[in-house]
Amino acid sequence: MTDTAIAVRDLRKSYGSVEAVRGVSFEVARGEVFGLLGPNGAGKTTTVEILEGHRRRSGGVVRVLGHDPERAEPELRRRLGIVLQGGGFYPRVRVREAVAHFAAMYPSPRDPSETISLVGLEGKEEAFARELSGGQRRRLDLALALVGDPELVFLDEPTTGFDPAARRTAWTAMRSLRELGKTVLLTTHYLEEAQALADRVAIVKDGVLVAQGAPGELGAGRDRYRVSYRSNGSRAEHETDDPTTLLHRLTAEALARGERLEGLEVNRPTLEDVYLELTAEEPVR
Amino acid sequence: MSGALLAWRQFRFERRLFWRNPSAAFFNFMLPLAFLLLVASVFARGDREQLDVLVPGIAGMAVMSTTFTALAFNITFLREQGILKRMRGTPVPAGSYLGGLLASSVMNAAVQVLLVVAIGHWVYGLPWPREPLALAAFTALGVLVFGALGVAFSHAIPNFDSAPAYVNAVFLPAIFISGVFYSASALPGPLEALAAVLPLKHVIDGLAGAIVTGQGPLELPTATLTLLAWAAAGLALAAWSFRWE
Numbered sequence: 001m002t003d004t005a006i007a008v009r010d011l012r013k014s015y016g017s018v019e020a021v022r023g024v025s026f027e028v029a030r031g032e033v034f035g036l037l038g039p040n041g042a043g044k045t046t047t048v049e050i051l052e053g054h055r056r057r058s059g060g061v062v063r064v065l066g067h068d069p070e071r072a073e074p075e076l077r078r079r080l081g082i083v084l085q086g087g088g089f090y091p092r093v094r095v096r097e098a099v100a101h102f103a104a105m106y107p108s109p110r111d112p113s114e115t116i117s118l119v120g121l122e123g124k125e126e127a128f129a130r131e132l133s134g135g136q137r138r139r140l141d142l143a144l145a146l147v148g149d150p151e152l153v154f155l156d157e158p159t160t161g162f163d164p165a166a167r168r169t170a171w172t173a174m175r176s177l178r179e180l181g182k183t184v185l186l187t188t189h190y191l192e193e194a195q196a197l198a199d200r201v202a203i204v205k206d207g208v209l210v211a212q213g214a215p216g217e218l219g220a221g222r223d224r225y226r227v228s229y230r231s232n233g234s235r236a237e238h239e240t241d242d243p244t245t246l247l248h249r250l251t252a253e254a255l256a257r258g259e260r261l262e263g264l265e266v267n268r269p270t271l272e273d274v275y276l277e278l279t280a281e282e283p284v285r
Numbered sequence: 286m287s288g289a290l291l292a293w294r295q296f297r298f299e300r301r302l303f304w305r306n307p308s309a310a311f312f313n314f315m316l317p318l319a320f321l322l323l324v325a326s327v328f329a330r331g332d333r334e335q336l337d338v339l340v341p342g343i344a345g346m347a348v349m350s351t352t353f354t355a356l357a358f359n360i361t362f363l364r365e366q367g368i369l370k371r372m373r374g375t376p377v378p379a380g381s382y383l384g385g386l387l388a389s390s391v392m393n394a395a396v397q398v399l400l401v402v403a404i405g406h407w408v409y410g411l412p413w414p415r416e417p418l419a420l421a422a423f424t425a426l427g428v429l430v431f432g433a434l435g436v437a438f439s440h441a442i443p444n445f446d447s448a449p450a451y452v453n454a455v456f457l458p459a460i461f462i463s464g465v466f467y468s469a470s471a472l473p474g475p476l477e478a479l480a481a482v483l484p485l486k487h488v489i490d491g492l493a494g495a496i497v498t499g500q501g502p503l504e505l506p507t508a509t510l511t512l513l514a515w516a517a518a519g520l521a522l523a524a525w526s527f528r529w530e
Binding site: 052075077078090092097101106 | 294306
């Protein structure tokens, strides 16, 4: 058993003449929460569905827990939990019934009641799926993906369309996956979701990875610091790759004038800055 | 966990959900029986000759509605909702999942044929079927043909909202030209010729042979061979056209 849960090398996928994924490579370590972040249509879902075994790739090498997912082996599927993007369910099945039915498909499932509590659906055990709210339905999806006690969980845009409160609740459930030691591959187009949940993030744009790293380091990788303060009622801003020298100069000047630098802030670019920069449309020339 | 056990669990699950869906329960269970009682009371009125047409006719119609109609609806719904795709992501082998799903339809068909025959006997005083084995054989052939065609037809249905229109565009003409309510030989020539190449008339001929005239598959080679050909074509079409999403 290796430490790598997912290995993807030069993955390609074409639909007719359209190349949705154009040479993507990344690795996900066991126990890691890995986020694929990118705008709609960037190729995230195509990538994840190839890893789940739902689509055939056009090129490249893919290993999921040591298996080629294209071969659709039950041995692999026993170890996976999949939350599809916007998957529906039987409307007239009760929550407990559905979770118990799915539990019986796996060799060593989690306890259904415990799984229902884990995703925060306790009290809804006897409700029909169609009576659940959107957020509750998504948590049922999560419960169905977790009840087989998978090693690796795929979450494809798990909170798209949620209001902020429902999103926070869902995050709590997803954070519990890390505590259980699961490997998670998450796709999202919400930056703060990747930031809140992922150990490492890869930014996808037009079918290629434009950056990857820990959410904090993606910003830190670029040596640009932003220094700002209030001056005569307006905000002054400087960008620099050498904040020490800049701050020394600014504070020395302020002291010489007998002033204070009101509201002084030194910021590294956030993941958001990097994300917006990397996924921005090319300027028209 | 064995594939057979998983199929059995899926079958039980489908049975439980079937009874919770009032419209499916109505169309699959009540409608053929209601037709039998209504048409028999209004038109046949104890006329043995007409009942001998009607009972196998309704039994054939029930086979078609519990398999072709029900599966075309079901698979369209399951595909549209992403349930097929979700099931495919589990360790349940495709054969076990689809087997459990199809077995539920087969169960409905078998129960319907038995109910129709029992009503014919107890309510209208018809004798019990003369060839029970032939009854089972033609029911099985009908289930095979219409089950396969239902799965294949779901491929042509763009979404669940339009499923009733698509399914009834096939089902309603089929029951009117195939001798459900009257002998197909009473139809105008071209319609009779059309019915003769479609499977429902042959299912009904086979059931009539088993129930009324005491003929089995070997004595009804046209029905048997036509149904075998449709079964082969239907299975090939279903396997070729099946999509998980």
